[in-house]
Amino acid sequence: MDFAAIIFDCDGVLVDSEVLGLEASAAYLETHGFSWSPADLVRLFTGYRDDVFAAKLTEKYHSLHGCDPSPGFFEGLIETRRSRRHLLQPVPGAVEFSKNLGGMKAVASSSRKEFLVSKMQRTGIYDHFAPHVYSADLVSEGKPAPDIFLHTAEKLGVDPQGCLVIEDSVNGVKAGIAAGMTVWGFIGGGHCFEGHGDRLTSAGASLIVRDFDELGVRL
Ligand SMILES: [Mg+2]
Known part of the structure; x- marks a missing residue:
């Protein structure tokens, strides 16, 4: 697979925050x-x-x-x-994967900037993406609107259509699709119950990956 950039959602993809609480x-x-x-x-x-x-x-x-x-x-x-x-933990495999992933990469999250940075720092992920860490408070409309993904592509200097988005939520998948990007659904978070992958597929994800090992293979 050849993508100009890979854009990750944070909560439920890189950090296992969704299951917490x-x-x-x-x-x-x-x-x-x-x-x-x-x-x-x-x-x-x-x-x-x-x-x-x-x-x-x-x-x-x-x-x-x-x-x-x-x-x-x-x-x-x-x-x-x-x-x-x-009690926050990284999603299993996320730290190694982020560290070893070459090429253009970024995080585009619905979280507020101070929370986003804190979560990524506490789980050892932040340094592998900085400075390309973008939060929804930078744009006018949150996911499922495409704004945060378009903003991220612009900051990276790449064409949205060349970007791959990795998302765990239906709203995030819809946002990536609306931005004209390829979206893969990620179900490696602790909150992904039965049928979650099917919901991501229905929202427009072209592929479902169950963990970072599988993501590595698919890339
Ligand atoms: Mg998420």
Whole structure:
């Protein structure tokens, strides 16, 4: 395979952040009347920038309770997730793979810049991509809009159509496709439950890879 650049999503591809706090978040949300499993949370909410996630959850809250959630509702959820952050690990194989991958490479994430850099530094991945680490707060629209991928291609100085995107979320796959890039679905994160690969394929991923070994072979 010959690509001008490879652009990685971060959460759920390079760092195993999506699985962290899923059970704690599900338990927290249950105290507010939502009966979602960790797999449901992945299906409903992964790959969104914070503001889009908050809007989606507010919508669900409104349909269930007939009113908007209090600010304390979101603070409690953020605190629940934050309490697990020290447990963050890289996705198995991600550090070695990033280190050894030659050519143009970048990270394009829905995460906010300070969180993104912190997560990548704590897992030993940041130095293998810097300075090409781009967060969704740099652009006006978060995934599934193509903005962050187009911004990344521009910074790399490559044609979007020559880029390969590695994504673990339906929204991320849609964003890469909308940017005119080739997108491969990655299901090596701890949050990828049964049927996840099929959902990525339906969103437009042309290939599904189950881990970094397989990604290396396919490249
Ligand atoms: Mg992701």
